[in-house]
Structures are given as structure tokens and as C-alpha cells.
Amino acid sequence: MKCKEAEKRLLRSLDERLNPEEREVLERHLSDCPACRRMDGEYKALRRLLQRSDAFGPLPRFWERLSVRLEDRGQAWGQAFGIPSLVKGFSFGLAAVVLAAGIALFLPALGPQELSQSEILLLHDENPLVETQRLIEEKKLDNKNFMLIFASSEETVPVRRYRP
Amino acid sequence: MQEKELVRLSREGNKEAFSALVEMYKTKIFNLAFGMTRDREVSDDVAQDVFLKAWMALGSFRGESGFGTWLYRIAVNRVKDELRKRKHSWREVPLEKTGERGIEASTDPSPEEKEHIEEERRSLVHKALAALPRKHQVILGLREIEGLSYEEISSVLKLSPGTVESRLHRARKKLREKLAPLLSEEGGGHEMQRG
Numbered sequence: 001m002k003c004k005e006a007e008k009r010l011l012r013s014l015d016e017r018l019n020p021e022e023r024e025v026l027e028r029h030l031s032d033c034p035a036c037r038r039m040d041g042e043y044k045a046l047r048r049l050l051q052r053s054d055a056f057g058p059l060p061r062f063w064e065r066l067s068v069r070l071e072d073r074g075q076a077w078g079q080a081f082g083i084p085s086l087v088k089g090f091s092f093g094l095a096a097v098v099l100a101a102g103i104a105l106f107l108p109a110l111g112p113q114e115l116s117q118s119e120i121l122l123l124h125d126e127n128p129l130v131e132t133q134r135l136i137e138e139k140k141l142d143n144k145n146f147m148l149i150f151a152s153s154e155e156t157v158p159v160r161r162y163r164p
Numbered sequence: 165m166q167e168k169e170l171v172r173l174s175r176e177g178n179k180e181a182f183s184a185l186v187e188m189y190k191t192k193i194f195n196l197a198f199g200m201t202r203d204r205e206v207s208d209d210v211a212q213d214v215f216l217k218a219w220m221a222l223g224s225f226r227g228e229s230g231f232g233t234w235l236y237r238i239a240v241n242r243v244k245d246e247l248r249k250r251k252h253s254w255r256e257v258p259l260e261k262t263g264e265r266g267i268e269a270s271t272d273p274s275p276e277e278k279e280h281i282e283e284e285r286r287s288l289v290h291k292a293l294a295a296l297p298r299k300h301q302v303i304l305g306l307r308e309i310e311g312l313s314y315e316e317i318s319s320v321l322k323l324s325p326g327t328v329e330s331r332l333h334r335a336r337k338k339l340r341e342k343l344a345p346l347l348s349e350e351g352g353g354h355e356m357q358r359g
Contacts, residue, residue, distance in 0.1 A: 062212070
């Protein structure tokens with residue numbers, strides 16, 4: 001076996017991923033090859049030093065400190081993460097319905113629009129202020145009232161508005 | 165109480181159940197962070213952040229993987245962020261100029277000396293580890309410090325077991341290469357034999 005292959009097997013042997021035959025071949029190579037024996041020792045030493053690094057644990061009162069942070073976050077988020085997922089799902093659903101209703105109310109209707117009398121006059125290149133002027137200039141109170149009543153009951157025409 | 169039951173209760177907002185999960189995993193998460201940052205306070209912060217994030221994201225945990233695997237995934241991302249932040253200060257440490265002793269013990273030292281040498285070696289190995297690419301630091305942390313199996317690592321990192329193996333081998337080789345100048349100082353030229 002070549003040293004390159006031996007290194008590969010050696011690395012696999014660190015994780016106990018060699019079958020007995022492969023292990024035996026490796027052992028034989030190591031007994032004949034001082035360089036690979038040394039390499040084997042170095043890999044094992046590196047591993048031991050990495051593994052022994054975890055001598056301590058977290059700082060004291062870990063849970064108490066964490067608990068305060070959970071509390072703070074819970075308040076900030078309206079306890080959103082303490083609510084069971086079913087309730088949370090329902091809340092989101094309800095919020096979505098309310099939002100959709102709000103949008104529907106405030107969006108301009110998409111159907112045909114009604115034009116006012118003034119708009120109809122403008123559409124026919126007539127001055128809408130003529131009627132208004134007549135109403136203002138009318139001296140007789142009764143006539144004025146009638147004119148106002150007729151003006152308010154004037155028909156509106158459903159037409160699709162022009163949208164530039 | 166079983167871990168699954170603790171997870172279920174925690175998802176419902178039961179802090180007592182969550183504190184039991186924290187107790188089960190806090191040292192493991194701390195050690196993973198410490199193995200890579202070598203800073204106790206930073207590692208403690210990292211562990212705190214990991215559990216805080218886990219608590220907040222428990223609603224999205226569907227139990228497809230184990231809770232531990234899921235937690236490690238959060239921890240790995242948090243540790244990577246930490247390593248990214250500290251990248252510059254760490255990589256500028258020239259390993260050859262640390263003036264520390266090599267990895268092989270030379271003579272027959274006293275117990276105090278032995279302890280001192282061991283600490284120096286550990287520090288040396290971790291400086292070399294810190295100089296590796298992040299993905300190699302992470303995989304060595306999960307395998308060597310946490311002792312996770314290939315299958316567990318592949319689940320945490322979402323890699324195939326074959327990729328886990330090749331990445332782990334490459335990481336070990338690189339770590340050994342980084343330490344080569346100091347290894348040879350001890351008279352240990354270890355050039356491989358051409359077979």
C-alpha cells in the first residue's frame with residue numbers, strides 16, 4: 001500500500017470506518033513505515049487536543065439570564081412565540097381577513113361609475129355654471145327652492161369613467 | 165420526560181419544559197462555540213443567542229429532524245457569524261511566530277510543566293484551527309469537539325455522508341499542515357514515503 005492510501009485509511013480509522021481487512025492492511029503498513037507511524041501519532045494527538053478543549057461549561061446562572069431575555073422578547077413580540085401554533089394560525093387568518101376587507105372598502109369600485117349633471121354638461125362641451133348662475137341670480141325664494149329641489153333630484157347616468 | 169414531549173410543551177410556551185431542554189444542550193452548544201472561538205464569554209453569548217432563537221422559532225420546528233440536530237443547525241449558523249466577525253483579527257496570527265512548543269513532548273516533564281505544555285499545545289492547535297476556512301472549522305468542531313456521527317453531521321450541515329467524510333479529511337490534513345513547521349521543530353520531519 002502507498003503512503004497516500006495509508007493516510008486515507010488512517011483518517012477513516014480515526015472515525016472507526018475501516019473494516020477488519022482494511023485495518024489489518026493499514027496496521028501492516030504502519031509497522032513497516034516510520035513516516036506513516038509518525039503521521040498516525042500526529043493525527044491522534046491533534047484529535048486529543050481538540051477534544052480536550054472543552055474543559056468548562058457556560059457561565060453561571062445561564063438559565064436565569066436566558067429567562068430574562070425570553071421574557072423581554074416575549075413582551076416585545078406580544079407573547080407571539082408563547083402562543084400555541086393553532087391559536088397563532090387563527091390570529092394570522094383573522095388578521096388577513098380584516099386586512100382584505102379594509103382593502104376592499106378603500107379601493108375605488110371597478111364597476112361603471114355614475115356621472116353628475118355637471119360632468120355630463122362638461123362632456124357635451126356645455127358650461128355647467130350656467131345653471132348654477134341662474135339659481136344664484138333667482139330673486140324669488142320659492143323659485144329658488146324649487147330649482148334647488150330639481151337640481152338635487154337630477155338623474156345621474158352610469159357611464160364608465162375615462163381613466164387616463 | 166422524553167425530549168419529544170419537552171419540545172411539544174415548549175412549543176406551547178411552557179418555559180419549564182424549555183428550561184429542561186436548555187439544561188440538556190447548553191454545555192454542548194457552549195463547547196461547540198468555545199472549540200471554535202476559544203473565548204468563554206463569546207461562547208456563552210453564542211449559546212444564549214442560540215436558545216433565544218430556538219425559543220422564538222419553535223413554532224416552525226416540524227420535528228423532521230431531531231431537536232438536537234435542529235439546534236446544532238442554529239448554533240452552526242450563529243458560530244459562523246461570530247467567526248466572520250472575528251475573521252481578520254484571527255487570521256493575522258502567524259502560527260510560526262507564536263513561540264510556542266511543538267506538539268510532541270520532548271523530555272520527562274514535571275506535572276506542572278506537563279500541564280503547562282498541554283495548555284500551550286491546545287492553544288497552538290486552536291490557533292491553527294482558527295486559521296482554517298470556516299467550513300473546515302465547523303466540521304472539525306462537530307466531529308472532534310461534539311463527537312457527532314457522520315450521519316448527524318450530514319443532517320446538521322445538509323451534506324451527503326460522502327461529502328462529510330471528504331471535507332473532514334481535508335480539514336484534518338490542513339490542520340496538520342498548519343502545524344507542520346512546529347512539528348518539524350521537534351525534529352519530526354514527516355515527509356511521506358513514496359511507496
